[in-house]
Amino acid sequence: MSTALLERAGELEALDAALASASDGHGGVVLLAGEAGIGKTSLIRSFLDRVPAGTRVLAGACDDLVTPRTLGAVRDAFAGHSAHLDRLLTEGSRDDVLVGVLAELADGDRPTVLVVEDVHWADDATLDVLRYVSRRIERTPAVLVVSYRDDEVGRDHPAQRLLGGLAGTSVRRVVVPRLSHAAVAALAGARSVQVFALTGGNPFYVTEVLAAGGETVPLTVTDAVRARVHGLPPATRSALEQLAVVPSQVELPLARALVGDLTVLAEAERRGVLEVRPDAVAFRHELARRAVEDALPASERMRSHAVVLEALLARDGVDLPRVLHHAVEAADDERVVELAPRAAAQAARDGSYGQVVGCHRLLLAREHLVPAAEVAAAHHQLADALWAMDEPTEALEHGLAAVRILEELGDVVGLGEALIVLGPAQWSLARTADAKASLARAVALLESVPETPTRTYALLWRSVLLTMAGDEDVLAAAEAAAASAERTGAPEHLGMSMTCLGRARLMEGEHDAGLELMRRGLAATRAAGAHTYTLIAHGLLVLDLFALARYDECRRHLDEAIAYAEELETWFLATSWQAVGHRLRAVHGDWEGAIAGLREIAGARGEPERGSLRYALPPLARLLARRGDDEAPAYLAWTRDLAARADCYDIWWAAGLLEIESAWLAGRPSEADDAVARLGALTARPGRELDRGELARWQRRLGRTVAVPAGARPVHAAGIRGDWRTAAAAWEADGAPYHQALELLDAGEADPTLQALRILDGLGAKPAARMARQRLRALGVTHIPRGPYAATRANPAGLSDRQVEVVRLLAENLTNAEIAARLVISEKTADHHVSAILAKLGVRTRREAAAVARSLGVVPERRRAPRA
Numbered sequence: 001m002s003t004a005l006l007e008r009a010g011e012l013e014a015l016d017a018a019l020a021s022a023s024d025g026h027g028g029v030v031l032l033a034g035e036a037g038i039g040k041t042s043l044i045r046s047f048l049d050r051v052p053a054g055t056r057v058l059a060g061a062c063d064d065l066v067t068p069r070t071l072g073a074v075r076d077a078f079a080g081h082s083a084h085l086d087r088l089l090t091e092g093s094r095d096d097v098l099v100g101v102l103a104e105l106a107d108g109d110r111p112t113v114l115v116v117e118d119v120h121w122a123d124d125a126t127l128d129v130l131r132y133v134s135r136r137i138e139r140t141p142a143v144l145v146v147s148y149r150d151d152e153v154g155r156d157h158p159a160q161r162l163l164g165g166l167a168g169t170s171v172r173r174v175v176v177p178r179l180s181h182a183a184v185a186a187l188a189g190a191r192s193v194q195v196f197a198l199t200g201g202n203p204f205y206v207t208e209v210l211a212a213g214g215e216t217v218p219l220t221v222t223d224a225v226r227a228r229v230h231g232l233p234p235a236t237r238s239a240l241e242q243l244a245v246v247p248s249q250v251e252l253p254l255a256r257a258l259v260g261d262l263t264v265l266a267e268a269e270r271r272g273v274l275e276v277r278p279d280a281v282a283f284r285h286e287l288a289r290r291a292v293e294d295a296l297p298a299s300e301r302m303r304s305h306a307v308v309l310e311a312l313l314a315r316d317g318v319d320l321p322r323v324l325h326h327a328v329e330a331a332d333d334e335r336v337v338e339l340a341p342r343a344a345a346q347a348a349r350d351g352s353y354g355q356v357v358g359c360h361r362l363l364l365a366r367e368h369l370v371p372a373a374e375v376a377a378a379h380h381q382l383a384d385a386l387w388a389m390d391e392p393t394e395a396l397e398h399g400l401a402a403v404r405i406l407e408e409l410g411d412v413v414g415l416g417e418a419l420i421v422l423g424p425a426q427w428s429l430a431r432t433a434d435a436k437a438s439l440a441r442a443v444a445l446l447e448s449v450p451e452t453p454t455r456t457y458a459l460l461w462r463s464v465l466l467t468m469a470g471d472e473d474v475l476a477a478a479e480a481a482a483a484s485a486e487r488t489g490a491p492e493h494l495g496m497s498m499t500c501l502g503r504a505r506l507m508e509g510e511h512d513a514g515l516e517l518m519r520r521g522l523a524a525t526r527a528a529g530a531h532t533y534t535l536i537a538h539g540l541l542v543l544d545l546f547a548l549a550r551y552d553e554c555r556r557h558l559d560e561a562i563a564y565a566e567e568l569e570t571w572f573l574a575t576s577w578q579a580v581g582h583r584l585r586a587v588h589g590d591w592e593g594a595i596a597g598l599r600e601i602a603g604a605r606g607e608p609e610r611g612s613l614r615y616a617l618p619p620l621a622r623l624l625a626r627r628g629d630d631e632a633p634a635y636l637a638w639t640r641d642l643a644a645r646a647d648c649y650d651i652w653w654a655a656g657l658l659e660i661e662s663a664w665l666a667g668r669p670s671e672a673d674d675a676v677a678r679l680g681a682l683t684a685r686p687g688r689e690l691d692r693g694e695l696a697r698w699q700r701r702l703g704r705t706v707a708v709p710a711g712a713r714p715v716h717a718a719g720i721r722g723d724w725r726t727a728a729a730a731w732e733a734d735g736a737p738y739h740q741a742l743e744l745l746d747a748g749e750a751d752p753t754l755q756a757l758r759i760l761d762g763l764g765a766k767p768a769a770r771m772a773r774q775r776l777r778a779l780g781v782t783h784i785p786r787g788p789y790a791a792t793r794a795n796p797a798g799l800s801d802r803q804v805e806v807v808r809l810l811a812e813n814l815t816n817a818e819i820a821a822r823l824v825i826s827e828k829t830a831d832h833h834v835s836a837i838l839a840k841l842g843v844r845t846r847r848e849a850a851a852v853a854r855s856l857g858v859v860p861e862r863r864r865a866p867r868a
Contacts, residue, residue, distance in 0.1 A: 034176035037204030068123035392428035428611025470649025495524025618654035
């Protein structure tokens with residue numbers, strides 16, 4: 001092994017193993033993490049040097065540009081390898097590119113290595129491709145190697161959506177460590193103590209410090225790089241300074257255009273400052289390039305960027321993000337305002353919302369050079385992109401700015417379109433009344449001009465908003481949108497109108513007919529390739545299936561909706577539907593996982609609110625109340641505040657139920673009086689029969705005498721009548737242990753109350769468990785089980801107490817039916833627990849789950865009998 005790869009044998013073995021597996025048809029991903037200068041690129045090159053003959057190698061890297069190149073690394077990797085994919089990358093839709101890249105990796109008999117370096121600088125579209133491929137690569141003969149600086153990828157970094165979501169046996173995570181003191185001593189000899197103290201064992205820093213020569217160690221690594229460059233001939237130094245303003249590598253034609261005869265670089269190449277390869281010139285490390293660039297006076301740096309800008313514009317096929325970067329750095333504002341809208345349009349086509357935002361921000365920073373109509377368009381498009389990215393506060397600012405400008409211009413159609421975008425941003429921030437007013441105004445404006453699909457678009461958004469708010473005019477709004485869709489005839493509008501009509505009928509109480517229309521609407525929007533409509537149609541269907549307790553179908557649509565939203569980078573909808581997924585986990589007893597997931601989506605009070613808060617906060621507050629958590633009162637207050645601002649039936653309903661259950665758990669039923677009255681008035685209209693039944697069930701639990709409302713769910717009707725056996729069995733069949741326990745708790749008998757206590761202790765439902773113990777004592781039971789030990793709850797796998805029990809039985813090779821019998825739960829509930837365990841542990845099989853649980857200490861190690 002060369003000195004540059006000291007102490008890297010384990011990392012190379014991981015890469016070799018991934019390629020060997022891919023060669024057998026089981027593809028995988030290697031995530032190569034480490035700080036700048038740690039040697040990730042050297043490691044990758046060494047790995048590629050040893051791949052077997054016949055392996056196809058595709059390599060690309062992301063650049064540190066003002067706005068990243070859309071699909072830049074993907075274009076570079078596949079350039080010249082596939083004419084079909086080259087065409088898709090130039091002319092195809094986003095979906096075409098995703099499918100095309102995966103098809104290239106799956107095609108052929110030989111294995112493929114796809115390397116994408118510096119993903120911390122990747123654009124959204126590249127992250128889309130990598131996420132799409134990563135989830136499907138296991139069925140291909142390919143290995144994807146992704147490198148990134150882990151110290152630059154924080155919790156909110158866009159790359160986390162790729163890196164944080166990968167799990168399973170096909171994913172290998174390799175963290176490249178610093179060199180040990182012994183390794184530095186092998187390189188630095190007598191100066192090793194000083195060199196190690198300065199560099200901390202970072203290989204690039206070590207190399208640069210040693211290359212600086214002399215008896216003394218430079219004060220900083222930047223000093224070391226500058227010392228090496230300063231010792232070069234003036235012409236070579238000048239050429240290096242010109243190349244240093246180009247991030248990453250400089251392809252040979254561009255390098256020649258910038259410095260002329262490349263032999264001027266020979267001395268820098270001999271001294272190891274840069275490399276001249278058959279296709280490009282590059283500094284040996286990005287840190288070295290930055291050290292040279294940062295040393296330039298600002299005026300010289302701008303001049304050098306201007307030279308690069310002119311050279312790029314003189315070439316065929318302008319790379320817009322790259323040209324825009326150099327225009328910004330050259331302070332060429334006129335070129336920036338010319339190029340930014342074109343780059344934004346390209347990014348929008350490829351689904352790179354982050355790049356759309358970046359380009360329009362560059363434009364608006366120079367809006368004094370831009371006509372007012374173009375400024376309004378930039379604000380409008382920014383608002384649209386930011387809403388999709390779940391940044392509604394900033395989206396609202398830009399949406400209002402667009403409206404103000406278009407009002408001044410008297411542009412009726414443009415103003416109507418801007419108001420359509422403004423409405424969702426207002427709704428996301430729980431300003432429902434403002435959102436209704438904006439969309440009603442949009443409809444009115446567009447009715448004053450000849451009918452176009454834009455008017456249909458406004459009517460559809462208004463219909464969607466009214467269905468989400470639970471407005472009484474929802475059916476009339478849906479019918480108006482459907483009639484306009486019929487007249488204008490756009491397939492995506494016809495599909496979405498079916499979804500709106502279906503939801504309106506469902507809200508009128510026609511559940512099966514409404515769901516069927518919504519399913520048809522979803523299929524139609526998908527067939528039309530209408531991504532945003534498809535996401536909304538998916539989400540509305542998921543919400544209604546959950547509300548109707550049709551959990552199996554809800555889960556099927558939910559998984560598809562989340563994957564679809566993530567691949568489209570529509571983070572508002574992705575996180576909203578993830579919140580519904582966490583609510584499903586809670587129903588099935590995985591409270592630990594549900595609370596953790598909902599907390600992450602809700603964030604902290606006082607932070608800028610996101611649209612997904614409305615889906616995460618009420619269920620999170622309710623779970624904390626059920627656990628008796630110290631934070632429960634604060635989250636109850638936060639939920640009340642959201643409900644007061646939201647003007648939305650779903651949030652009013654959720655907040656009211658939270659107040660009622662909190663009062664019941666605290667043993668103060670009179671504190672639920674106001675909430676019961678509010679929800680009684682809310683559920684009085686037709687179509688809310690199921691909610692009336694649930695409210696009546698809670699009233700009975702509060703000790704009030706109530707009749708079974710017409711249209712109540714059978715499980716609620718049974719509970720209201722006092723038929724606890726039927727109600728508990730129904731909840732058990734649905735895999736809902738908490739609700740099952742609450743029905744058992746009302747039995748007034750020792751055995752079912754003991755069963756309720758076991759379930760509640762397993763969930764960590766301390767207030768209800770305390771109530772169960774009180775009732776057992778009242779029934780004369782003397783031996784009452786203690787609660788679970790705290791150490792069990794804090795297990796390192798992040799499993800709930802019940803899941804710990806299940807995984808221990810998995811380790812005994814029990815079937816789900818046997819687990820169910822042992823724990824006195826339904827087989828369906830056991831199925832849910834096993835699925836959740838596999839997901840939490842990141843494994844595919846029951847045997848792998850048991851093995852991981854043993855390694856974490858959750859399951860005792862097997863003990864072999866001693867030999868005779």
